[in-house]
Amino acid sequence: xxxxxxxxxxxxxVTLFLCxxxxxxxxxxxxxxxxxxxxxxxxNFRNVTGHWKFPISLKNTLLLAAAVVPVQVVLxxxxxxxxxxxxxxxxxxxxxxxIPLGISDLAAGIIWLAIFEQxxxxxxxxxxxxxxxxxxxxxxxxxxxxxxxxxxxxEIWRATAIMLVILVAGIGLIPREYYEAAEVFxxxxxxxxxxxxxxxxxxxxxTALVIRVILAFEVFAVVQAIGGTLFPVLMxxxxxxxxxxxxxxxxxxxxxxxxAISIGFTVMILRLLRVPKGATx
Amino acid sequence: MAEIQIKNVAKQFGEYQALHDINLTxxxxxxxxxxxxxxxxxxxxxxxxxxxxxxxxxxxxIGGRRVDxxxxxxxGISMVFQNYAVFPHLTVFENIGFGLRMQKMSNDEVKRRxxxxxxxxxxxxxxxxxxxxxxxGQRQRVAVARALAMEPDVxxxxxxxxxxxxxxxxxxxxxxxxxxxxxxxxxxxxxxxQVEAMSMADRISVMHEGKIVQAASPIExxxxxxxxxxxxxxxxxxxxxxxATPAGDGKWSVAGNxxxxxxxxxxxxxxxxxxxxxxxxAGLTATAKVVEPxxxxxxxxxxxxxxxxxxxxDSDLTVNPGDALTLAPQADRVRWFDPGTTLAVA
Ligand SMILES: Nc1ncnc2c1ncn2[C@@H]1O[C@H](COP(=O)(O)OP(=O)(O)O)[C@@H](O)[C@H]1O
Ligand SMILES: [Mg+2]
Numbered sequence: 001x002x003x004x005x006x007x008x009x010x011x012x013x014v015t016l017f018l019c020x021x022x023x024x025x026x027x028x029x030x031x032x033x034x035x036x037x038x039x040x041x042x043x044n045f046r047n048v049t050g051h052w053k054f055p056i057s058l059k060n061t062l063l064l065a066a067a068v069v070p071v072q073v074v075l076x077x078x079x080x081x082x083x084x085x086x087x088x089x090x091x092x093x094x095x096x097x098x099i100p101l102g103i104s105d106l107a108a109g110i111i112w113l114a115i116f117e118q119x120x121x122x123x124x125x126x127x128x129x130x131x132x133x134x135x136x137x138x139x140x141x142x143x144x145x146x147x148x149x150x151x152x153x154x155e156i157w158r159a160t161a162i163m164l165v166i167l168v169a170g171i172g173l174i175p176r177e178y179y180e181a182a183e184v185f186x187x188x189x190x191x192x193x194x195x196x197x198x199x200x201x202x203x204x205x206x207t208a209l210v211i212r213v214i215l216a217f218e219v220f221a222v223v224q225a226i227g228g229t230l231f232p233v234l235m236x237x238x239x240x241x242x243x244x245x246x247x248x249x250x251x252x253x254x255x256x257x258x259x260a261i262s263i264g265f266t267v268m269i270l271r272l273l274r275v276p277k278g279a280t281x
Numbered sequence: 282m283a284e285i286q287i288k289n290v291a292k293q294f295g296e297y298q299a300l301h302d303i304n305l306t307x308x309x310x311x312x313x314x315x316x317x318x319x320x321x322x323x324x325x326x327x328x329x330x331x332x333x334x335x336x337x338x339x340x341x342x343i344g345g346r347r348v349d350x351x352x353x354x355x356x357g358i359s360m361v362f363q364n365y366a367v368f369p370h371l372t373v374f375e376n377i378g379f380g381l382r383m384q385k386m387s388n389d390e391v392k393r394r395x396x397x398x399x400x401x402x403x404x405x406x407x408x409x410x411x412x413x414x415x416x417x418g419q420r421q422r423v424a425v426a427r428a429l430a431m432e433p434d435v436x437x438x439x440x441x442x443x444x445x446x447x448x449x450x451x452x453x454x455x456x457x458x459x460x461x462x463x464x465x466x467x468x469x470x471x472x473x474x475q476v477e478a479m480s481m482a483d484r485i486s487v488m489h490e491g492k493i494v495q496a497a498s499p500i501e502x503x504x505x506x507x508x509x510x511x512x513x514x515x516x517x518x519x520x521x522x523x524x525a526t527p528a529g530d531g532k533w534s535v536a537g538n539x540x541x542x543x544x545x546x547x548x549x550x551x552x553x554x555x556x557x558x559x560x561x562x563a564g565l566t567a568t569a570k571v572v573e574p575x576x577x578x579x580x581x582x583x584x585x586x587x588x589x590x591x592x593x594x595d596s597d598l599t600v601n602p603g604d605a606l607t608l609a610p611q612a613d614r615v616r617w618f619d620p621g622t623t624l625a626v627a
Contacts, residue, residue: 180333181366185380185431186354195379199370279370280413 033252044253048241057232064148064223064233065216068155072212073205075156076163081193083164084171094168098161105158109225112154113139116146116226139226147227154222159215163208170204171197200281206273213269214262234258283344283357283434283467284309285330290339292325292491299325300491303339307467307484312458315471316478317488318514323471324363324439326488330469331358331437344434354383357434361441365424367412373399373423374408380431398426401460418449425457429464436461438470442477454480475515479503487511505616509550509623512616518555518580518591523565525551525617536565536586540610543617543626550618553610555580556593561609567592569604581606 036043048054079097083090100108115121116138123135138146174197182192198205220235234254242251275281285307292300299322307313315323328334330341332353341349348356359380367376375382377395386394399405402422412420421441428436441457442450458481461468472478478485479499486496487510495507506512512520527547528534535551542549556578558564567583567590574580579594583606592608600606617626 175364175366177362177364177366178368181360181362181368182379183333184331184353184358184360185427186383187379191383196368202370275370276411278411278414280411281369 029252029255032249033256036249044249045257048237048250048253048257053232053237057234057237060231061217061219061233061235064152064155064219065213067148067152068159069209069212069216071152071156072160072163073209075160076167076208079160079164080167080171081197083168094165097164100158101161101165103158104221106221106225108154108158109222112150112157112222113225116150139230141230144230147230151223151226151231154226155216155219158222159212162215163212166204166208166211167201170201170208173204174200202273202275203281206269209269209273210266213265217258217262217265284342285435285467285469286340286342287326287330288340288342290326290329290336290341292322292329292334293337298491300329300336303493305486305493305496307469310465310467312461312468312470312481312483314478314482314485315469315488316475316482316485316515317473319473321488322491323473323488327437327439327469327471330435331360332356359428359431359433359436361424361428361436361438363440363443365412365420365444367415367420367423367427369412371411372408373404373410373412373415376412376423377408377426377430379427394430394432395426398430401429401463402426417445418453421445421453425460429460432464433466435467435469436464438468440471440473443472443474450477457481475517479515487514489514504614505625507625509552509618512552512618516554518593520552520554520616521590522618523551523586523588523590525549538565540615541612542615545617545619545626548620549626550620552616552618553614555591557611557614558592558594558608559611560594560598561607564607564609565590567606567608569600569602569606572600572602583608 033044034040034042083094083097086093103111113120117123118135118137122138123132126132127135139150140147178196178200179192182196187195218235219233220239223231223233224236224239235258238251238254238258241247241254285305287303287305290300290303291298303326305313315326317323325334329336329349330343332348332351336349339349340347343356343358367373368379371379374395377398378391381391381394395408396405399408402425404419404422404426407415407419407423412423415423421444424441428438442453445453454477470481482499484496485499485502487494487502489508489510495502495511497505497507502511503515506515506520509522513522523535525533525535525540525542525548528539531541531544533540533542533547533549533551540551542551565585567585569581569583571582572579573582574596576596578596579598579600581592581594581600583590583592592606594600618624619626
């Protein structure tokens with residue numbers, strides 16, 4: 001067997017697997033989205049985007065991503081920098097900080113529901129301290145901002161660690177000599193972070209951001225648990241079309257719209273954090 | 282003026298004593314080489330001087346100012362790192378200008394200084410490249426240019442040439458020495474390569490196990506090693522040693538010969554460099570074991586008094602393994618060491 005073909009032969013099984021279990025279903029979904037039974041049509045998309053809930057759920061999804069992702073980037077960078085400087089107990093702290101990763105998103109939603117609901121921790125604490133007279137129901141349509149904040153908090157709590165682990169690995173790859181050189185040449189700790197850590201972290205940062213942003217557009221279980229129907233997002237609309245309205249074509253259309261948005265943002269992030277041509281990081 | 286004074290500096294890493302009570306004064310514009318085997322504490326001393334490491338005890342003074350409590354940037358120093366530490370995400374221009382930018386220097390001034398030092402290091406045509414597009418030698422030049430652009434009082438270099446191949450190393454050695462002399466900075470240069478040390482230094486500080494054993498000019502270190510370690514570390518092939526026992530007033534018995542020596546209580550070590558001997562009628566009798574014709578001269582490894590004994594002889598001679606050689610040491614080149622203290626005895 002020629003060595004030239006060997007790599008291709010070796011990746012064949014994976015390629016086949018992906019074709020059968022990813023590409024083929026994807027084609028089916030696309031087919032479903034672009035047809036209503038008789039030939040090619042954009043009816044499903046028109047139908048879905050014309051519905052009054054579509055702009056709201058799109059806005060909610062984008063708003064949530066815009067609120068959650070920047071906070072997570074900053075938090076993850078801060079935590080990663082701190083962890084990287086620790087000499088002892090570093091693994092221990094990392095394990096503790098990544099515990100939320102081991103909890104399913106629905107469970108995470110339920111945990112935060114338990115904090116915010118009428119008989120929850122927050123209410124008991126506030127009334128126990130005498131701040132409020134009696135426990136109030138915070139998660140209602142009268143308090144959209146509290147619902148939003150509760151969901152954002154749950155998302156931040158749940159999914160910051162996934163960025164953290166990627167960034168910790170990335171920071172670990174930056175040679176210490178760069179920091180020493182920067183220090184000798186007069187860079188303050190802040191300057192070292194801005195001029196050395198951030199630029200050299202670009203590959204890890206873009207990976208972490210892409211993963212996190214894609215996850216943000218797929219947000220569902222946490223929103224469902226805390227906000228229910230008060231806070232519609234794109235994914236909950238997909239769910240509704242498929243399982244409440246039994247409209248597979250419309251569900252497929254929304255799924256494709258989410259995919260398109262994800263691809264759009266991925267391309268944008270990769271562009272934004274691109275390493276200059278010639279620079280090796 | 283940037284004289285460097287190191288006063289009673291010691292460094293401990295946990296239980297491990299990396300540096301013992303170092304005292305050293307380096308004159309303004311002097312080129313001082315710290316020479317020693319790997320792990321003897323050269324880098325640690327350099328890092329204490331530059332402020333990347335703090336001494337456990339002791340003081341560092343630069344230009345009459347005590348600096349050991351100051352940040353590296355406030356010490357008037359710059360540094361060339363062993364692995365260059367040329368930032369991969371910045372162009373050569375921005376690398377050289379890094380320190381200047383940190384000082385918030387104007388764009389014009391940065392450009393002027395970067396271009397001047399780049400020209401000095403012959404890398405002016407590489408300014409827009411990234412580190413990944415440079416060869417090891419070019420990266421080395423960028424690292425030196427970056428240090429020079431700061432116009433520092435003191436420049437510190439930690440094995441700056443150790444990652445280059447032999448030919449490039451020899452070329453850079455001469456060039457670096459010229460550039461540094463020109464810039465009138467005080468330089469401390471760390472190396473484990475004795476040839477590099479001998480060829481570049483105004484003065485060499487030989488370090489061994491966290492101590493400075495001798496600090497003197499290259500020729501002094503070579504001719505009059507202060508201790509057995511220096512004698513065997515410097516010179517290739519190294520100095521020969523033979524046991525000497527007292528044979529009367531100022532006379533010593535060395536491998537069956539009686540030689541003049543110092544007035545001391547014995548025993549001593551008799552030491553002679555391989556090139557300081559000649560074939561003669563009278564002298565030390567050795568048996569040749571290995572003969573290596575090196576072109577310029579003949580290196581003969583002999584056995585003498587049960588020890589290895591090397592002689593560098595005229596390349597015209599014909600010597601075969603097994604031959605008995607009578608070697609006469611040049612009297613004024615013989616050195617004596619106390620086997621107890623390992624120090625030189627006059
Ligand atoms: N940060 C450190 N922690 C513990 N030991 C160290 C540290 N830095 C250096 N050492 C030890 O100190 C000794 C001297 O190291 P170094 O100054 O780097 O030697 P050299 O540069 O002469 O090769 C070595 O034995 C090394 O293991
Ligand atoms: Mg070293």
